[in-house]
Amino acid sequence: MLTRLHRLAANPLVLWAAFLALHVWLGYDGLTHPNQPFGDVTSVYKGWVEQSLDGYRLGIDGPWVYPILAFVPMLAAMALGPGLYGIGWMIVVGIANAAIFAYLTTRRRAGHGAAARPLETGERLRLAAAWWWLLFLLLLGPVAVGRIDIVTVDIVIAGLLVARNRPVLAGVLLAIATWVKVWPAAMIAAVVITLRRRMRAAVAAAVTLVAVLAVALALGAGLNAFSFVSEQTGRGMQVEAPASVFWLWSAYAGGSSEVYYDMEILTFQVTGPGSDVAAMLMTPLLVVAVAAVLLFAVYVVRKGAPATHVLPPLALALVMALIVFNKVGSPQFMVWLSAPIILGVVTQGRRFFWPAVLAFVMAGLTQVIYPVAYDAILGLDPVMLAVLTLRNLLSITMLVIAVAMLWQSRRGSGKADQHARGVFGGTVGRGLPRG
Template sequence: MLIRVRRLAARPVVLWAAFLATHLWLGYVGLTHPNLPFGDVTNVYLPWVQQSLDGFRLGIDGPWVYPILAFLPMLASMVLGPGLYGIGWMIMVTIANAAIFAFLITRSRPGTADGELRLTAAWWWLAFLLLLGPVSVGRIDIFTVDLVIAGLLVIRNRPAVAGVLLGLATWVKVWPAALIAAGIIAMRRRLRVAVGAVITLVGVAAGALAFGAGMNAFSFVSEQTGRGMQVESPASSLWMWLAFAGDHSRVYYDHEILTFQVTGPGSALAAKLMTPLLVVAVAAILVLAFFVVRSGAASTVVLPPLALALVTALIVFNKVGSPQFMVWLSAPIILGIVTQGRRFFVPAITAFVMAGLTQIIYPIAYDEVLGLDPLMLTVLTLRNLLTVCLLVLAVMMLWQSRKTSREVVEDAGGLFRSTFRGTVAGR
């Protein structure tokens, strides 16, 4: 019976039917749920596009909160016109995700361990998107995730291409820059990763300057500095509970940033400290990875936990706690499943739980979160604690990577050993 199920799950028609059903469901819920999961798409992205088409180009003629390439998928979503912008957005997301999904399953060789791992990663991704809900595809972040997944999957054989893809992703949202650093530290052909990334980063900047952007091309850096503590961020859990207790803390809506934040004793100081703490955490992880690589660990063993540790640190130490940040986790976990199999079982399951809890938080019960319902505050706190636990787990896995490649393969175990030997031997 199990063999039949596995054979059925490996059939392309079943895989693509599941892919389309997943995206149809996410699009439907995103456009119809009363809490407006696609609110950023229809109420923020669309006016930005219309403003730019009317002559005031965001990021060029004036400052903008996002890097310049984030405008491209927003503009492309006008394919059906402004009245159907949400559907146009979903079409663009589906096309981008389909390219990554196809890369996973078409390179899967039936009957091989490599094929099993790629199919597992493909099914895991669909389940993760469903658990996270419509916000997983209703923000610009999904396009960065697609680029990062592609970059991480090709980095071993095409390091320069990976650098280009990660550089492009960084010009959509900033967080993939940490994975450029990860690739440079972990990979043997690190110079090619660096050259591909630098050429891309400089090339996009030069293009923006040629269009007359000036310093507006880099305004996304300064636009984020004035933010307070967003209600969903891990560090904000303290003030959410203080607000529930009535201890001089409260939730409020920031009309400039267009998000709900929390304020209370010490929250302003915490907001100022979070960015330096984030920088320190990322730097510490990169230094740890440097010494692990120097110990002789294979790049294919180091890179997945290093990428996961960096991405999770960017969430844990972020004063912004947007629910779509959880979709970032899919990139390093897909890489981990494809290259390390069962070693990434616990992170993959933990991410499932975090995704499900996040969908409960937003959009299902967001009103209750803002209303400081104690049950929902418990759910929010649990999700944030799991994020911290995942960071600790990823750092532990990174440290354990200093063991010999053979020992790590034995830890992965069973079905996936042959694949692991192949990837390590290819180091």
């Protein structure tokens, strides 16, 4: 029975049918849900593209909230015209996701009888990661594909998976992702710290970052090329951010805190005693948290832990630090988890079982929070405030787990190999993707 299930799970027709069905559902749900989880796509992104096509190039002729390359997928989604922009967006996202899915599910050794032979260790791990990803996206819901974040996630997944064997390509990919949205910059640091051929990755990333900047400057961007930094500095505490739960519960208890809509940022935020100070401190705290994780990783690497064991928990710890200490806390941030967990499943198997399961719970709770019951949260419904609080506590738990895994990595490959056997199959280092 299990053998039949394994064969069914590895069947290309089954895999791609599930992939297509998932993306059709996410697109349909995103475009028809009453809370408009694709609102950023069909209103904001489309409006930005139309504005730029009319002659005012965002990020070049004026400031913009995103790095310059974020405009590329937004523009590509206009291929079907403004009336079908949402569908065009899903096509762009579907193509990007399909490239990663194909990488994970394609049999590595072609030839006569390849389809009939048993799956090797690395193939089983990649297949497990592919199915995990589909279920994770389903649990997270339409917001997983209804923001620019999914494009960065695809590029980061590719960069992390090829990092060990193709550091130059990894550096280029992660730098490109950073010019779409800033968070992948932390992944560049993770790769540089853990790889033996770190200078290749560092130089490739630096050259790519500078090359994109040079193109933007040549187009006349000037300081607008860096406007995505200044445009975010005035944000307050967004409702979904982990630290915001204090003001939400205060508002529910009848205190002087309240939820309000910021017309400039176009998002719901909290205000109350100390909220302005918290908003001012969160970014420095985030920087300190990321720096602390990176310094801890340097210590672990110097203890002799191999990159194969350090990079996945380090990437996960960095992603969670960026989420836990973020004053924004948008629901789409959860899709960032895809990159380190897919890398962990592919390279470490069973060791990433609990992070992978915890990510399922966090994704499901996030979809309940947005878009399913977002109005209830804004209305300070105590049940939904409890759900939001639980999701944020689990985010902190995931950060603690990632740091603990990073600490365990210092023991060396022998211990980690034992942890890598089990539900996902195989051992670390066997059958790893070679790009």
